[in-house]
Amino acid sequence: RFGYADNGCLLATARTLEDCGHKLECKPNQTLQWGHENGITFDSAKIELQYFHNKRKYIESSLHTRKYLVNPQSHIRWLGVIFDKKLNFKDQVLRACQRTRVVTDHVKRLSNTIRGINPSIIRTALQGTALASLFYGSEVWYGPNNSAWVINQVQVTINQAARAVLPVYKSTSTAALLRETGLDPTITWLNRFHDRLNSLHFKWIRQRQDLELSHETLSPPWEKIDTTISKLDNGAVGRANCTTEHKKWMKTREPKSLDLTNYLDGSTNKSGSAHAAYCIFRGPSKEMAHGFVPLGKTVEIYDAKIHVVLEGLRAALDHPMAKFATDLIVYLDSEEVAIRLHTGVPKSSSSV
Known part of the structure; x- marks a missing residue:
């Protein structure tokens, strides 16, 4: 394959x-x-x-x-944009103007001052083909360091496109011609494409979004789940007996054990920001690593505990001593989170 x-x-x-x-x-x-x-x-x-x-x-x-x-x-073509050593993009602008002028010169021959095609149809066709090719990649090559020559070349090309739309004489004013055809000056076109990338929509696209992934369940989400079996599988003992059971379990561990134990917790502070922490031990009392995970104000305590479980497991598995361990034990003070992670139902109370 x-x-x-x-x-x-x-x-x-x-x-x-x-x-x-x-x-x-x-x-x-x-x-x-x-x-x-x-x-x-x-x-x-x-x-x-x-x-x-x-x-x-x-x-x-x-x-x-x-x-x-x-x-x-000296030049390379990357995704349709020509890059040069100094990044002045003169070759890119020159070739784009040449492509556009070939189209406008051909369209200009289709009409004259007496007969021809409807100007609105020509304008729509030029804007969708020639001008789209002219400003392709302008988000890359347009900036404050562009020379006046680059702007002037693009403006001359737009003027020729306007004369191809309307059958006018050569003595017609360029400003009046652009006003009648509805074609904006070069700076307006370029700023429009530049501002489009700075809009909130494109900022949201460029940001790294956290996705919520959940497994398909055999029962609908409104059905109450019997957590008795899950509690037994997870080793949940409840808050009343957790301290006693933990002390009994610690006495059974060997002093030279290489197994890893991961203690996890998540909470919120007075300002409402959620945070979580984990601490990894080797054997009964040898601390190997610890970490803190700030999560901000948009995450609830339930979600913070889920985040810290994933981060704690990732840190434990990435630790150099993980390859010598036989078991990895996770301690968490939330039975609900442990049950959700074990049963595979939706793992978040809200979109994270």
Whole structure:
């Protein structure tokens, strides 16, 4: 079985090009090894190397891998956007303007001052094709460091598109032409695309969202669950007898035992912020690790205890002494959380 990977990117940053090249040397070999293990092959003709800097005397070194020799290039095309060394994007803007002018020149021949196509139809077609291609990737190349030449090239292209929409004479004012066609100036177009990424909707997309995953249950959620069997399986003893039972169990443990015990708890402070903590012991009393998990004001105590169970188990399994342990015992002061985790019913009282 073979797979296919497209548009992979390896990025490294350093103060000098030499240090950047050293960082990149090991990454391609790891990628090739991963591809070999997963049945993915890489096309050597499509492997490109690009250094981003604003110096003239720097020597750009080639990248040596186990199979390929990659030489640095002056320009690369990544997801339809052309990147150059200094990130001024002049080639990207120039090629986008050329593509748009080819379309506008062709459409302009379809109409004249006497006869032709309905201007509203032409405007809709140009805005959906030519102008969409012109401003593709503007969220990447538009910024405060763009030169006036870039803005001027885009504005000239928009003016030609406006003259292709309306059959007017060459002496017609550009400002009046843009007003009648409804095409905004270049700065307005670019700021519109830039502000769209700064909206609350796109901020929510860029943020890492916590997902609530739950297993399918055999019974509907409104049905009351018999927790007697789950309590016996989990070893729940209740708050009244927990201290006595814990002391009895500690006496049965060997002093040199390598098993891990994880003590967990979660609560809220006076301001309403939830937090949780865990402490990992080896044997009866040898503390190995501990941690604190701040969860903010949007998490309830029930959810905080679930979070700390997962974080505590992750920390215990990642500990170097975990490979010597036979058992991992978890102590939690909430029977409800233990039952929910054991039975597989929805593990949260609300969306986290």
